[in-house]
Amino acid sequence: MGTGHTTAPGRGGLWMMVALFGLAAQPVAAQSEITPARGWRIEAKASEPERKAGGADRIAKLRRQVAEAPRDRQVRFDLVIALRDAGQPRAALTAAQAWRDHDAYNLLAVRLVGDLYSALGDPVAALRSWSSVVELLPNDASAHRALASALKQAGALDAACARLQRAVALHPDDARLGFEIADCAYRQGRLAQARAGFEAIAADEKTPKLIAEPARQRLAQVYAQLARRATGAGQVQEAEQLRTARRKLAVDGGTDSDIKVFLTWDTDRSDVDLWVITPDGEEISYKHKRGRNGGALFGDVTTGYGPETFSAPRAQPGVYQVVVHYYGTNRRGLREARGEVAIVLHEGTAREVRKILPYRLYAPKQRVVVAHIHVPGRRAQ
Numbered sequence: 001m002g003t004g005h006t007t008a009p010g011r012g013g014l015w016m017m018v019a020l021f022g023l024a025a026q027p028v029a030a031q032s033e034i035t036p037a038r039g040w041r042i043e044a045k046a047s048e049p050e051r052k053a054g055g056a057d058r059i060a061k062l063r064r065q066v067a068e069a070p071r072d073r074q075v076r077f078d079l080v081i082a083l084r085d086a087g088q089p090r091a092a093l094t095a096a097q098a099w100r101d102h103d104a105y106n107l108l109a110v111r112l113v114g115d116l117y118s119a120l121g122d123p124v125a126a127l128r129s130w131s132s133v134v135e136l137l138p139n140d141a142s143a144h145r146a147l148a149s150a151l152k153q154a155g156a157l158d159a160a161c162a163r164l165q166r167a168v169a170l171h172p173d174d175a176r177l178g179f180e181i182a183d184c185a186y187r188q189g190r191l192a193q194a195r196a197g198f199e200a201i202a203a204d205e206k207t208p209k210l211i212a213e214p215a216r217q218r219l220a221q222v223y224a225q226l227a228r229r230a231t232g233a234g235q236v237q238e239a240e241q242l243r244t245a246r247r248k249l250a251v252d253g254g255t256d257s258d259i260k261v262f263l264t265w266d267t268d269r270s271d272v273d274l275w276v277i278t279p280d281g282e283e284i285s286y287k288h289k290r291g292r293n294g295g296a297l298f299g300d301v302t303t304g305y306g307p308e309t310f311s312a313p314r315a316q317p318g319v320y321q322v323v324v325h326y327y328g329t330n331r332r333g334l335r336e337a338r339g340e341v342a343i344v345l346h347e348g349t350a351r352e353v354r355k356i357l358p359y360r361l362y363a364p365k366q367r368v369v370v371a372h373i374h375v376p377g378r379r380a381q
Helices: 011-020 055-068 073-085 089-102 107-119 123-136 141-154 157-170 175-187 191-203 209-232 236-247
Strands: 041-044 259-265 270-277 296-298 308-312 318-329 337-345 353-361 367-375
Touching: 041 353, 055 073, 073 089, 073 107, 089 107, 107 123, 107 141, 123 141, 141 157, 141 175, 141 337, 141 353, 157 175, 175 191, 175 209, 191 209, 209 236, 209 259, 209 308, 259 270, 259 318, 270 308, 270 337, 318 337, 318 353, 337 367, 353 367
Parallel strands: none
Antiparallel strands: 041 367, 259 308, 259 337, 270 318, 296 308, 318 367, 337 353
């Protein structure tokens, strides 16, 4: 399991680059400002696997292979990553640009150029590169989604949500896109819009269960927040109606968990898995979905995007490890998987805490420990 590195532009640079491209810049609402109950803690670990430098011989071999087979996307990708991992980001950028120039409609090549500009501290060039994806493919919903993913990982949530809105306009019947738009509204604090979106998904009989169930889980959290707001405003009847609606959802894993974890990613035809290792060493995954002490995994999405969910209604004292594992893909072009893990503590209570952690995996079978969740000796009230 990796202990890799996170590379993202500085906060000031992000707002500058978003403003330059005419996108609204608002503080990201991914993290809750509420402090967890005493002793509870979410510890961010890595966002990508540990980098392994391949050495000069491997880089030289990859350069020869690129020269011999310039259309081989896997070799191009391997060269860029090898140069980056060898501590040569500018050489990696040059290789990525050469790939993009040779294969302009390849989303992975375009995104890699943006990622490397970001790592080199040039956020404006990064956004320009990421945005070229939708300039090349303005009517391709997957291109807008790819840009949204890059913007989310850079911390520009509002700009990402704008891209998702465009994707929805292109594919209004895509339930997953509808879920992502409702989730954007939830993270931005626009609870009325989030409620409407999740309710529509949950009520639609054509929505696949793998999307409808996570939508109900999110809806339960929205109802809980709206009920607390109504109570604070003295709207007793409204608060009780919301609590009743929440109870009727009958969500897998319950609606008042000590720990809830959501996994999403940004590509179709791909299988990314959520694993959680409990304090007693038990691994909960698609192979073993229900733990001895109540923790359980819901959903095993093998066709792309997610979401997958872990729920621990009554958490054990100790440390939970949250792991993302890239099982596989049958895609030829965009083989990497990037996305987010959302961790919720004290779900449905006034102490509810949310944290969003990005991750990036470059090839099947890679994995990364994205977080440790520390639980004190006794459950918080």
